[in-house]
Amino acid sequence: MTALAAALPPSSALSMARGACPALSAPMLTGDGYLSRVALTDGVTPAQLSALCTLSKAHGNGILDITARGNLQVRGLTVASAELLEQAVRSLALPLREGLAVEWSPLAGLDPAETTDPRTLGEAIIASARVFEGQLAPKLSVVLESGGQIRLDHLLADIRLSALSIKGDTFWRLTLGGTAATGRTLGVVSDRDAAEVTQALLSHLAELGPRARARDIEPAHLPASLLEKVTPVEPSVTAISPAPFGLFALEREHHALRLALAFGQVTAETLHRLVDKAGALGVTHLRPAPNHALIAFAPEPVCRELLAMAEDEGFITSTGDPLADMSACPGAPACQSGRIETHALGRFAADQASGLFDGSLHLHISGCAKGCAHPTPASLTFAAMEDATHLVFAGKTTDTPLKRLAPRTEAAALTALSALLRLERQPGETSRDCLQRLGPERIAAALV
Ligand code: SF4
Structure with missing residues (x-):
């Protein structure tokens, strides 16, 4: 019996239970089949990442995630194909992290x-x-x-x-x-x-x-x-700022390039193209990283060349990209529980409501109340429910909405929000501060 077969609980326990965590040896049932997580402690070679892309098409639906914590996930598996995937991944000699999740900087x-x-x-x-x-x-x-x-x-x-x-x-x-x-x-x-x-x-x-x-x-x-080994100290004040994109200078004249996946997902074909190019250029290692990022390690000119290709392939390469300020789960039609096309709505927001995104505001679009893509509060959340989409201000999918939007009016609401900010924003005010100042009632009134 393989490690996967031994680890599989009864099928009823393979539901989308809160508190569960997918792993290579314990795939988790999601709205588009089983999902296996490939957690790494170090970078992998371009050839190894290319092989993972091939495996995701052979055994899954050809969609890969890099999660908010920087784990690679293969989607759209069956119980049988997840077992084959596990065997194949274990033959790649990857630096797999198993057991307790201990995380440190990808650099x-x-x-x-x-x-x-x-x-x-x-x-x-x-x-x-x-x-x-x-x-x-x-x-x-x-x-x-x-x-x-x-x-x-x-x-x-x-x-x-x-x-x-x-x-x-x-x-x-x-x-x-x-x-x-x-x-x-x-x-x-x-x-x-x-x-x-x-x-x-x-x-x-x-x-x-x-x-x-x-x-x-x-x-x-x-x-x-x-x-007795812990010396008490006062709590420190820590300002949390997002990781930058682009090039990082490292030791020994090496460089790293940080880019990210829109909505934390990529097709195996797109990633394969990028990784093959990376290998041909001389990238030594690639590493999935927190915030849906991928980091390539190479000399500076190679990183610059790869950056240009990543931009063309639709990866996020700068903090100015509105997609960097968005979370969206797979939604419809990829997930059976999805009631709205989350990625299409996110791309609409990036194209037609880009005035919302100045780095101060995070938009979460969820295909149902579960909120897979962003379990914590976001500045603005669109959560599709059975008969309406809830628009939540500074909260989670399950919090009280400031407005219940009729089906298929979500895009119009985004346009109205962008127009409201254009009209009401005071000099130097961020999008988030402006919405905060206006308050839920003014925002809801603008959406009528
Ligand atoms: S939040 Fe999105 S991905 Fe999660 S179950 Fe709902 S629709 Fe599916």
Whole structure:
């Protein structure tokens, strides 16, 4: 029996359960078939990524995702084809991450601006977590924030270790739950103790049960042997800013190019073309990265040439692209639960309502209430329900809408919102601040 067959739960459990997490050995049922996740700890060669594109067409529907946390996903699988995919992927000798999700910068070890290289600590945490297999919540994650040009401050993490340099020595600020801005600060640990303290926290979570998350931890109940290694400090104020696109200068005269997938998805054909070109140009490695990004590692002229091709192929290559400020799930017709064509509406917003997007506002378009593409609040959310599309301001798909839109009037609402901003925006005011000032009633009135 393969690892996949052994891991498959009864079919009723393969539903789109909240709290579940897809993996290569545990595909998850979605609206367009089963989905398998290929999580990586390092970059892969162009040949390896090309092979994954081929496999996604051979076994799935030829659609690939890069998720908000930077994981590659193959969509449109059956139970049988997911098993074949797993066997084929395991033969590619990829740097697969299995078990606990421990995440660090995709530029780790190469970024001259990072405080420290987090990989040794990350690998130690992954190794030490193996003893807790099956005892921890499936979505539990550890984030190592080591500073540098691509930050992970915005990622939710059960346990976050943020590197500090104090008089030449490395320490880690330890926070529980939330983002870097909202997590609960426990204190500071030395680099020497960081892996052991993290293991002790994982052990505590395992004792609390397989649904426990770090937000459930009561610091007073943590073992004294753990707390004595943590020096209490005041919470820090962390400003979270989006990662830039384009070129990054790295160590040893290498460069990286960061681009992103519109709506976090790409066809195997498009990705294959880009990756084949990357290989021919001399790109050494490619790495899926947080915020639906793909990073190519190569000398500067190669990165520039690949950037031009990525633009032509429709990848997001600059923060000025409205698609960079949007999340949309597959929606209709790709997902059986989808009630609106989310990607078409998103492209309409980018083309016809681009005045909304000045970098301050995030638009979430969801084919149903589940909100797969953006589970957290967004500035504006369109969520298609049974008989109407809910327009939610500063909330999630399930929050009270400021307006219930009749079917097929979503595009008109976007146009009206863009016109409202054109009329009402005060000098220097951002889109989000303007909508905030106007308030739900004024916005709803403009949509009549
Ligand atoms: S949110 Fe989108 S992808 Fe998720 S189930 Fe609903 S329609 Fe399908």
